[in-house]
Amino acid sequence: MSQSSQLWTNLDQIFVLLQHWVESFFPVWLQPAIGTVLGVIAIVAAFPGIFALTTVLERKGLGRMQNRLGPNRVGPLGILQPVADGIKSLTKEDIVPLTADGAVHFLAPVVLVIAVFLGFAVLPVGRNMVLANLDAGLLFFFAIGASTELSIFMAGWSSRNKYSLLGAMRAVAQMISYEVPLLLSSVVVVMITGSLSTVKIVEAQSGFTGIFPHWYVFTPWGFAGFVLFVIAALAETNRSPFDLPEGESELVAGYFTEYSGFKFALFFLGEYLAMLSIAGFAITLFLGGWGAPLSGLSILPSWAWFFAKLFCAIALFIWLRGTLPRLRQDQLMNFAWKFMLPMSLLNLLVAGAWRFFGEGWVRWGVCSAVLLLAYVLLGRVLMRHQHLGARSYRYAD
Amino acid sequence: MIFGLSIVFVLTSILTVAGALAAALLKNLVHCALSLTVTFAGLALLYLQLDAQFAGFSQILVYIGAVAILVVFAILLTRGAGVPEYRNFSSSWLAGLAIAAGVFALLAWAVIKSLPASAASSAAPQVSVQQIGLALMSNYVLPLEIVAVLLTVALIGAVIVAMPESQKSKTESAQGGGK
Amino acid sequence: MLGEGILKGLGETAKNFAGSFVSKERLTTVQYPEERIAPIENTRDFPFLVYDGDDKMAGLRCVACQICEKECPPKCIYIVKSTDKKPDFVGKMQIYPARFDIDISVCMSCQICVEVCPFEAIKMDTEFELSTTDRFGGLLFDRDHLSKSNEHYHKIHPTEAAEVDARLAEEKAKAEAKAKAAAAAAAAKAAGAAAAPPVAPAAKPAPAKEPGA
Numbered sequence: 033m034s035q036s037s038q039l040w041t042n043l044d045q046i047f048v049l050l051q052h053w054v055e056s057f058f059p060v061w062l063q064p065a066i067g068t069v070l071g072v073i074a075i076v077a078a079f080p081g082i083f084a085l086t087t088v089l090e091r092k093g094l095g096r097m098q099n100r101l102g103p104n105r106v107g108p109l110g111i112l113q114p115v116a117d118g119i120k121s122l123t124k125e126d127i128v129p130l131t132a133d134g135a136v137h138f139l140a141p142v143v144l145v146i147a148v149f150l151g152f153a154v155l156p157v158g159r160n161m162v163l164a165n166l167d168a169g170l171l172f173f174f175a176i177g178a179s180t181e182l183s184i185f186m187a188g189w190s191s192r193n194k195y196s197l198l199g200a201m202r203a204v205a206q207m208i209s210y211e212v213p214l215l216l217s218s219v220v221v222v223m224i225t226g227s228l229s230t231v232k233i234v235e236a237q238s239g240f241t242g243i244f245p246h247w248y249v250f251t252p253w254g255f256a257g258f259v260l261f262v263i264a265a266l267a268e269t270n271r272s273p274f275d276l277p278e279g280e281s282e283l284v285a286g287y288f289t290e291y292s293g294f295k296f297a298l299f300f301l302g303e304y305l306a307m308l309s310i311a312g313f314a315i316t317l318f319l320g321g322w323g324a325p326l327s328g329l330s331i332l333p334s335w336a337w338f339f340a341k342l343f344c345a346i347a348l349f350i351w352l353r354g355t356l357p358r359l360r361q362d363q364l365m366n367f368a369w370k371f372m373l374p375m376s377l378l379n380l381l382v383a384g385a386w387r388f389f390g391e392g393w394v395r396w397g398v399c400s401a402v403l404l405l406a407y408v409l410l411g412r413v414l415m416r417h418q419h420l421g422a423r424s425y426r427y428a429d
Numbered sequence: 430m431i432f433g434l435s436i437v438f439v440l441t442s443i444l445t446v447a448g449a450l451a452a453a454l455l456k457n458l459v460h461c462a463l464s465l466t467v468t469f470a471g472l473a474l475l476y477l478q479l480d481a482q483f484a485g486f487s488q489i490l491v492y493i494g495a496v497a498i499l500v501v502f503a504i505l506l507t508r509g510a511g512v513p514e515y516r517n518f519s520s521s522w523l524a525g526l527a528i529a530a531g532v533f534a535l536l537a538w539a540v541i542k543s544l545p546a547s548a549a550s551s552a553a554p555q556v557s558v559q560q561i562g563l564a565l566m567s568n569y570v571l572p573l574e575i576v577a578v579l580l581t582v583a584l585i586g587a588v589i590v591a592m593p594e595s596q597k598s599k600t601e602s603a604q605g606g607g608k
Numbered sequence: 609m610l611g612e613g614i615l616k617g618l619g620e621t622a623k624n625f626a627g628s629f630v631s632k633e634r635l636t637t638v639q640y641p642e643e644r645i646a647p648i649e650n651t652r653d654f655p656f657l658v659y660d661g662d663d664k665m666a667g668l669r670c671v672a673c674q675i676c677e678k679e680c681p682p683k684c685i686y687i688v689k690s691t692d693k694k695p696d697f698v699g700k701m702q703i704y705p706a707r708f709d710i711d712i713s714v715c716m717s718c719q720i721c722v723e724v725c726p727f728e729a730i731k732m733d734t735e736f737e738l739s740t741t742d743r744f745g746g747l748l749f750d751r752d753h754l755s756k757s758n759e760h761y762h763k764i765h766p767t768e769a770a771e772v773d774a775r776l777a778e779e780k781a782k783a784e785a786k787a788k789a790a791a792a793a794a795a796a797k798a799a800g801a802a803a804a805p806p807v808a809p810a811a812k813p814a815p816a817k818e819p820g821a
């Protein structure tokens with residue numbers, strides 16, 4: 033192998049080499065455990081760091097979209113704002129209401145953060161860089177995601193507060209409704225790849241035809257699946273425009289209401305980490321994971337591509353947050369059950385047809401046409417009773 | 430190794446049994462539901478120890494992610510925010526103890542009977558998700574379809590029960606009540 | 609097309625985001641303590657007393673009529689009349705306020721005191737950076753603090769001040785004209801009384817006319 037390509041390969045595998053080097057100081061029987069511990073330390077250090085950066089980028093990005101500056105007093109351009117926020121959360125008084133259920137109130141943020149950190153274990157961050165190469169990795173991720181709903185219920189119930197309870201009920205209803213399209217849109221990927229393992233899914237997308245990559249998002253069913261997955265992911269993590277459960281202008285803070293100080297910071301951390309991990313999964317399933325977008329660029333390190341794509345996904349989420357108004361609860365639920373569920377079921381059929389047709393232009397045309405037609409028809413049918421137009425007002429007599 | 434069982438197994442089973450006992454004995458209904466969730470998690474850990482990855486993760490997804498939420502919603506929508514006091518021990522506890530002992534004896538006999546004759550543990554079968562899928566689609570396709578039909582029936586039944594009364598039946602009942 | 613509204617909205621926010629780096633119109637933030645924008649003419653904050661000329665005491669327009677004190681809704685003005693008099697802008701001897709206190713922590717900037725003042729003596733200032741750490745006297749402004757010159761009034765409210773000055777000059781001119789006419793009429797009356805000496809009633813109407821002049 034030539035000198036420069038050896039260098040690039042080393043750069044690509046630099047973290048793996050680092051892990052092996054640290055392991056070499058320990059006896060052989062202890063090495064797997066040490067390797068796992070190092071991976072855990074890396075996850076716990078890297079992703080909360082990205083979370084801190086995300087909070088400041090979000091505030092500044094939203095500010096610019098709203099014709100104002102974001103925070104710009106702490107550090108140059110406001111970069112050190114998360115440090116200030118962290119110090120503030122840690123030093124605030126921890127108030128627990130007198131009639132609140134003490135044990136459950138304490139455990140709710142803990143359960144959330146544990147569940148969310150567990151989800152990072154099957155995320156392939158780079159070539160050979162996954163903490164746990166599970167055969168049923170995708171199922172693990174969705175199972176862990178389902179456990180976060182329980183912590184939200186615990187938070188809302190234990191606070192003994194009608195706003196919290198309403199917020200928790202809305203949040204759980206929203207999350208269970210959107211789990212179905214989320215899972216169905218990822219089942220399409222599993223069908224085509226033939227495996228539940230995240231590593232195999234990324235490897236199946238790492239080929240190139242000419243210079244174009246084999247990412248699933250560039251196929252009709254993949255594109256539909258990606259859009260459905262992103263919408264369902266936004267709803268799962270209670271992110272705008274689906275943030276009614278924590279609607280600041282309506283429910284005080286929803287199920288967060290009775291939390292202050294460090295517990296609130298843990299909830300905040302849990303929510304944003306959930307957003308990061310589900311964005312990571314969208315990238316793994318549809319955007320080719322750590323693969324490069326053009327075949328010439330695959331010389332750059334795989335983990336750099338993964339984080340670049342993660343950054344783009346976060347930018348997209350912030351952009352959507354700055355643009356769209358909040359959806360009302362019934363609009364939310366209607367959207368999930370009446371639009372997203374039929375589209376994801378149809379997407380399954382289309383992906384099956386794709387496999388059935390075999391290589392060629394026929395399958396592209398047929399699949400795209402079916403999906404587009406279904407989208408337009410379903411939209412027309414659902415909108416036929418809505419009269420949207422210019423609003424007129426009259427004064428009361 | 431304690432009594433020939435690995436220490437992880439002992440800890441997991443203590444967790445599971447403690448959760449189940451708490452679910453039966455605690456006074457606050459929501460605490461009982463949450464301890465039941467701990468039991469489910471313990472069961473999932475047991476499946477994972479036996480290298481049954483699919484069963485373990487499905488246990489978490491279905492039981493903790495759906496059944497526990499269902500139990501909790503049922504409590505929420507019917508009891509409200511009160512903290513009811515229950516008497517933990519009923520008057521016929523002796524009969525209950527006898528029945529429980531009988532069932533336990535039956536299950537223990539069945540389990541011990543099914544253990545292999547030799548003490549050496551046979552190699553654990555490597556069941557991959559693909560094999561489960563193939564089996565579901567070939568040998569077990571009929572139970573799969575029956576379960577699917579059952580779930581659809583339950584869904585449609587729930588929708589019908591929860592649907593608001595149609596206008597026609599409302600006016601009819603109003604007229605019938607008026608006469 | 610379905611979903612086109614969302615795409616249009618995304619385009620608008622993207623324009624905002626990109627434009628905020630290049631055009632002033634898309635980033636309207638003024639970073640307050642370092643940058644300030646000039647207040648418009650109709651800005652008002654708390655009242656101040658106007659004085660003409662250079663001397664605070666001699667040019668003070670306020671005559672302590674106490675109308676503003678009575679009309680003030682939260683009763684934040686406290687006036688104590690003086691016992692001696694000083695000449696006002698027309699030359700008449702008027703009393704002046706020995707004390708004129710306004711508690712700006714109570715004042716609600718309603719401008720009623722300005723509207724009812726018949727002497728154009730109290731006007732609204734534009735100063736708002738009045739924070740102080742002195743809880744007990746820092747927000748209670750006395751007559752000296754409140755007296756500001758007419759030049760200051762011209763600077764902060766130019767059109768209003770010009771209008772007030774024109775009105776006051778007009779009134780001054782009218783008063784002077786009346787005084788001159790009264791003096792001329794009195795002189796004519798005195799001359800007429802001197803021309804008809806023994807007629808006693810001629811002297812009587814003359815003093816009766818004086819107070820009416």
